[in-house]
Amino acid sequence: MRAPYPSRLAVTLVAGVLIFSPGYVASSQTTRTIKIIVPSTVGGGSDILARLLADQIGRAQSLTMIVENRPGASSTIGTEAASRAAPDGSTLLVNTPEFVINPHLRKLNYDPLTSFTPVCYLARSPQLLVVNSESPYRTLDDLLDAARAKPNELTLASAGPASSTHIAFKTLQRSANVKMSYVFYQGSPPAVNALLAKHVTSALASYPNVAEQVKAEKLRALATTSPSRIKQMPNVPTVAETGFKDYESEIWFGVVAPAETPNVIVSQLADWFTAALQTPEIKTKLETLGLFTVGLCGADFGAFIQEQYDKYGRAIRETNFPAR
Numbered sequence: 001m002r003a004p005y006p007s008r009l010a011v012t013l014v015a016g017v018l019i020f021s022p023g024y025v026a027s028s029q030t031t032r033t034i035k036i037i038v039p040s041t042v043g044g045g046s047d048i049l050a051r052l053l054a055d056q057i058g059r060a061q062s063l064t065m066i067v068e069n070r071p072g073a074s075s076t077i078g079t080e081a082a083s084r085a086a087p088d089g090s091t092l093l094v095n096t097p098e099f100v101i102n103p104h105l106r107k108l109n110y111d112p113l114t115s116f117t118p119v120c121y122l123a124r125s126p127q128l129l130v131v132n133s134e135s136p137y138r139t140l141d142d143l144l145d146a147a148r149a150k151p152n153e154l155t156l157a158s159a160g161p162a163s164s165t166h167i168a169f170k171t172l173q174r175s176a177n178v179k180m181s182y183v184f185y186q187g188s189p190p191a192v193n194a195l196l197a198k199h200v201t202s203a204l205a206s207y208p209n210v211a212e213q214v215k216a217e218k219l220r221a222l223a224t225t226s227p228s229r230i231k232q233m234p235n236v237p238t239v240a241e242t243g244f245k246d247y248e249s250e251i252w253f254g255v256v257a258p259a260e261t262p263n264v265i266v267s268q269l270a271d272w273f274t275a276a277l278q279t280p281e282i283k284t285k286l287e288t289l290g291l292f293t294v295g296l297c298g299a300d301f302g303a304f305i306q307e308q309y310d311k312y313g314r315a316i317r318e319t320n321f322p323a324r
Contacts, residue, residue, distance in 0.1 A: 033064045036092045036255070039078025041071045044187070045125055045206065046094045049253050049291060053122070056276040074162060076102055083110035087258040089265035092119065095254045097164035100309040104316045105162055113309060116256040117266055120273045121296035121304055123286060125251040126207040126226040127165060128236070129156075130219045132198055140223040140242045143202060147178035157191035157200040160184040162321070165204045167312060168225055168249035170319040175244050195219065206251055207232075208290030225249040252308075253291070254301060270297040 036054055038046045047069060054065035070078030075098045085091035099112050110116075129140065137143040147154045160166040161184050169182055180201075185191040188205035195203040196218060203210075207230060213219040214233065221236045227248040229238060239247045255273060257266060276282055277293045286293055296304060315321075 032090075033066060034090055034092065035066045035068055036094060037078045037082045038067060038069050038094050039071060039075035039082075039098075040069065040096075042069050045208065045251065045289075045291060046096060046253055048289060049123060049286070050094050052282060052285060053273060053276045056279055056282055057272045060275065061272060074098055074102055076106070076108060079112075080108070080110050082256075083115040083258060085258050087117075087261040089257060089261055089269060091258065092269070093256050094122075095256055095305075097252060097308065097312065099254075100305060101162065101164060101167065101312050101316070103309070104313050105321065113306065115259050117259055117261045118299075118302040118305055119255045119257055119266055119269050119297065120277075121252065121254045121294045121301045122273065122277065123253045123291040123293050125253070125291050126224050126230050127168065127204055127249060127251065128207055128210050128214070128221045128230075128233075129202060129204050129223045129225065129239070130192075130195065130210050130214065130221050131202045132195055133217050133220050134198075135201070135220060137202075137222065138220065140237075140239065143222060144176045144178050147176075147180050151179040152181050154201040155181045155183050156202045156204060157183040157185055157194050158204040159187050159191065164249060164251060164312075167315050167319070167321065169204055170321065171249070171315050172225075172239065172244065172247065174319055175247065192219075206290065211290055252294075254305070266298070273297070 036050050038050050040046050047067070050067045054067050058065040070081055075096070079093060079099065082091055082093035093116065102108060103112055131137050131143065137146060143154070156169055158165040158169060160182065166182065173180060183194070183200050185194065188209040191203045192205050192209050192213065194200050196213065210219055210221070211232070214221045221233060223239045223242055224230055224236050225239050225248060227238065227240070230236060257269065274295050274297060277295045283293055
């Protein structure tokens with residue numbers, strides 16, 4: 001059953017004709033429109049990022065960009081729709097780690113490595129392992145030592161199942177040789193609320209969802225799963241620094257086009273997204289939301305997707321993650 005599409009918002013209403021190359025002839029009777037499919041619900045990181053960039057590009061290039069939310073089935077509904085779109089630059093997809101996780105867990109009608117053309121790696125969002133400020137655990141070692149002493153009694157809340165945070169937790173649990181109970185929530189916000197209410201021992205959540213509570217000393221950050229410390233929280237160590245070498249997990253956001261989209265179109269789109277990301281206003285807004293710009297495009301982004309595909313495949317095999 002197809003999931004409902006709760007939002008179809010034209011973020012700019014500027015009429016115009018999009019000319020990708022000298023050989024492209026657009027009908028003077030039709031306004032050229034680019035649709036960005038977000039395979040998740042309104043209000044999440046992917047949605048906010050897509051709307052900010054669509055608005056900026058639309059105004060800068062005098063064209064119409066539409067953000068269309070198609071959530072469901074761990075983002076596969078929207079992703080499949082994008083894979084079937086015409087390869088002419090009129091349909092794009094915002095992708096996240098689930099883009100490369102799903103193929104290892106379920107049968108799909110598309111292949112993330114061959115059904116799409118990479119455009120740009122847009123932004124990343126660090127994750128934090130946090131406890132309630134009244135918790136007795138002040139470091140990651142404290143939490144892990146307690147988990148070893150009381151197998152499966154301590155709980156960790158996060159999004160799931162089969163999300164990037166779930167896999168990050170399973171990987172850490174295996175590396176640390178501990179057993180904790182994973183509590184699934186529909187995203188980071190409800191998981192954080194459960195921690196604030198002391199219903200769970202800890203939570204693994206994205207930086208935007210816990211930053212204010214950490215600053216207000218309602219939550220205590222034990223570690224970040226990012227490869228380096230977060231500039232805004234320099235005293236919070238990385239998981240790797242606490243003894244788990246090479247451990248890292250971040251939520252990333254990219255944009256891809258259907259396979260066989262002409263190179264000239266992909267290059268033009270990459271230029272537009274790169275310019276939008278470099279706009280001071282956009283960078284400031286995104287950093288306020290805990291989204292840090294990257295701007296890695298074309299073949300370099302393709303190599304990143306392949307790397308992430310391989311990384312999550314290894315993690316899923318090593319932790320005996322069940323297929324869905």
